[in-house]
Amino acid sequence: MAILTIGQNICIENAVVLAPMEDVTEPPFRQICKEFGADIVYTEFISSEALFRGVEKSKRKIEFSEKERPIGVQIFGSNDEPMVESAKIVESYSPDIIDINFGCWVKNVVKNNAGAAMLKDPPRMQDLTKKVVDAVKLPVTVKTRLGWSRQTIVICDVAKRLEDAGISALTIHCRTREEGHKGKADWSWISKVKESVSIPIILNGDVKSAFDVKRAFEETGCDAVMIGRAAIGNPFVFREAKEYLTTGKVLPPPSIEKRIQICLKHLKLNIEYKGLSKGIIEFRKFYPSYLRDLPNSSKIRAKLNISVSFDEIQTLLLDYQKELVDSDFDLYECWQMSSEINQTME
Ligand SMILES: Cc1cc2nc3c(=O)[nH]c(=O)nc-3n(C[C@H](O)[C@H](O)[C@H](O)COP(=O)(O)O)c2cc1C
Numbered sequence: 580m581a582i583l584t585i586g587q588n589i590c591i592e593n594a595v596v597l598a599p600m601e602d603v604t605e606p607p608f609r610q611i612c613k614e615f616g617a618d619i620v621y622t623e624f625i626s627s628e629a630l631f632r633g634v635e636k637s638k639r640k641i642e643f644s645e646k647e648r649p650i651g652v653q654i655f656g657s658n659d660e661p662m663v664e665s666a667k668i669v670e671s672y673s674p675d676i677i678d679i680n681f682g683c684w685v686k687n688v689v690k691n692n693a694g695a696a697m698l699k700d701p702p703r704m705q706d707l708t709k710k711v712v713d714a715v716k717l718p719v720t721v722k723t724r725l726g727w728s729r730q731t732i733v734i735c736d737v738a739k740r741l742e743d744a745g746i747s748a749l750t751i752h753c754r755t756r757e758e759g760h761k762g763k764a765d766w767s768w769i770s771k772v773k774e775s776v777s778i779p780i781i782l783n784g785d786v787k788s789a790f791d792v793k794r795a796f797e798e799t800g801c802d803a804v805m806i807g808r809a810a811i812g813n814p815f816v817f818r819e820a821k822e823y824l825t826t827g828k829v830l831p832p833p834s835i836e837k838r839i840q841i842c843l844k845h846l847k848l849n850i851e852y853k854g855l856s857k858g859i860i861e862f863r864k865f866y867p868s869y870l871r872d873l874p875n876s877s878k879i880r881a882k883l884n885i886s887v888s889f890d891e892i893q894t895l896l897l898d899y900q901k902e903l904v905d906s907d908f909d910l911y912e913c914w915q916m917s918s919e920i921n922q923t924m925e
Contacts, residue, residue, distance in 0.1 A: 581796055583618075583779050583803040585676060585747045586718035589649050591803070593824045594618040595792055595817055598783060598807030599653045599678070599722070602861070605640075607848030609647050611841065612810060616817035618803070619649050624680045624694075627656030630665035641672045651676035651720065655683060657692035662707055663714045670715045676747070677715060679708060681723040684756045695756035698727045698737065705740035718747035722783070725768055728757040734768055735775050742776045750781040750805055760808075769799035781805050788816065789823035789830075796824070812868020814841065835873070835908075839900045842869040843893060850889060859887055874908055 583594040597604060597612045599621035609620040622640055629637035643650050652674045656662045662679075669677050681704055683694030690696075697704040704723075712719045721741050726732035738749055751772065753764035764784025772780055779802035782795050787809040795804045810816055815833045822830050833841070845865065850858030866883050870876035879899045886892050 581800075581802050583748070583781070585649075585720065585779065589619070589675060589718075591618045593796065593821070594781075594803035595820045595824075596781065596803055596805045597621060597810055597817070598805045599623055599651070599680070600807055600811070602864075603811060605849075605852065606643060606647065607845055607852050608814075609650070610644065610848060611845050612814045612817060613647055615814040616821045617810075617814075618817075619651060619676070620647055621651040621653055621676075621678060624653045624655045624683060625665070625669075627654045627661040627665035628658070630654070630668050631661035638668070641669055641674070643672075643674065649675035651678040653678040653680050653722070655680035655688065655693050657697070657707070659707060659710055663710050666711045666715050666719070670717050674717070676720050677711070677717050678720045678722055678750075679711060681721055682750075682752050682756075684724070684759050689756065695724055695727065698724060698731075698733060698756060701733055701737050701740050704737065705744045708741055708746060709744040712745040719745070720748040720750065721746050722750040722752065722781075724752050724755055725765065726755050728755050731755075732768070735772055738772045738776045738778075738780070742778045746778060748779040748781060748802070749776075750783050753782065753784040766795060766799050769801050773800050779803065783807065789819040792820040793823055812842075812865055812871060835900055835903050838869055839896050842866070843896060845869075846889070846892065855889070856887065859889065859892070873903065874906075 581593055583591045595617065596619040597609065597617040601623040604621055604623050612620055625637050625640045641652050652669045654662065654665050654669060666677050680694055681697045688694035708721060723737060725734045734751060741749055751769060753766050753768055754762060766782060769780055769782050781803040782799055782801035783805035786792055786795055786804055786806050792804045795801060806816060819830045822828050846862050849862045852858065853861060863884050866880050870880060879895060882895055883892055886895065
């Protein structure tokens with residue numbers, strides 16, 4: 580059994596954690612994932628430069644509620660002073676972890692030498708990390724990738740350097756910067772990194788189901804598993820994974836009623852957090868995942884995507900739910916097929 584220890588306060592068996600995701604891991608979604616068993620949640624990445632300049636929108640991204648704990652707040656940047664000062668600002672909100680993003684692959688971030696660009700200069704990554712670690716009392720963790728490209732994988736060196744810099748855990752998205760989100764995540768690097776350092780290693784990349792979570796722990800000896808895209812519209816994956824890890828029981832998929840209920844709950848929380856108009860409009864990106872694999876869902880999505888009224892959205896979803904429940908659609912059969920496919924792939 581894996582035990583993830585970070586700092587004095589975090590000690591979790593078989594930890595399954597929610598990945599930081601921009602515009603996704605905001606308080607409403609974090610709260611829902613927590614309810615379904617996510618052991619740690621993270622904010623989206625927050626610009627250290629913006630925090631340093633006191634930009635209100637960025638400061639708001641640090642906010643969280645007590646029920647989300649343990650929570651990590653993620654910052655990114657490449658300059659000493661903004662990184663150190665923004666870490667101190669984050670610390671004043673008392674999260675459980677300050678996480679540094681050295682993995683973001685997008686052009687606008689790497690062109691400023693932040694995110695995955697640091698993989699081109701491990702000594703600089705180490706130096707900047709040490710400055711942040713030394714500036715705060717909270718545990719500092721890092722999330723990064725294997726390297727800039729397949730030809731320049733530096734993760735073992737980077738892990739040693741970051742351990743020396745004093746970080747409390749390292750999350751590895753098992754792809755390179757050049758791969759972005761394409762190709763298959765290469766988990767084989769996790770056991771190699773585990774041989775070279777003693778800090779906890781959190782595996783990330785292509786973990787899509789409870790089966791994947793168990794396989795990740797067993798195949799790599801990682802200390803925790805982080806789930807990103809597979810949790811979007813599917814927070815149930817955390818409960819399924821925790822149950823499978825602890826009892827070996829495979830939970831059936833959530834019923835259609837449950838999926839619609841959680842979708843509406845998420846929408847309500849989003850409206851509370853952002854206000855009616857923004858809360859509804861910015862929620863539209865979640866419908867495809869909550870309604871994934873359901874019949875004729877494109878028709879209902881087209882209507883949901885133009886609605887600006889919570890009551891109307893609720894009626895649309897509940898009518899759709901009734902239509903599915905009254906029809907012959909067999910969610911259980913659909914789930915059995917996909918879980919058989921998953922097991923064959925194990
Ligand atoms: C929409 C989206 C936003 C993301 N934003 C962040 C971010 O703010 N910080 C970060 O470290 N990674 C971010 N990522 C990367 C994820 O945390 C994760 O590393 C990646 O999706 C691979 O994991 P997965 O295969 O479980 O999705 C983002 C990914 C997605 C899909």
